[in-house]
Amino acid sequence: MASKHYFYVLHCKDNTFYAGYTTDPTRRLNEHNEGIGAKYTRLAKRRPLTMIHQEDFETRSEATKAEAAFKKLTRKQKESYLKRQRDVI
Numbered sequence: 001m002a003s004k005h006y007f008y009v010l011h012c013k014d015n016t017f018y019a020g021y022t023t024d025p026t027r028r029l030n031e032h033n034e035g036i037g038a039k040y041t042r043l044a045k046r047r048p049l050t051m052i053h054q055e056d057f058e059t060r061s062e063a064t065k066a067e068a069a070f071k072k073l074t075r076k077q078k079e080s081y082l083k084r085q086r087d088v089i
Contacts, residue, residue: 005060006057008029012041013046018041019067
């Protein structure tokens, strides 16, 4: 069975967003909250983090492209994107 690839967005305690890639969103969220995830989320002021968005893709390439595109958006554009995604579900 092929694994899924995920682009995800976390909401940090300091009201910032963190976007990333993983094959296991639950494990990755736990790593971030334990302070062993990305450098950005290791700071105590950013934890705890909440998973607010995830999209699954067939390939790592698709997921990392979605992550890169999200990271290029302004804060306002990120908020609009996340709102549109929630409205679709």
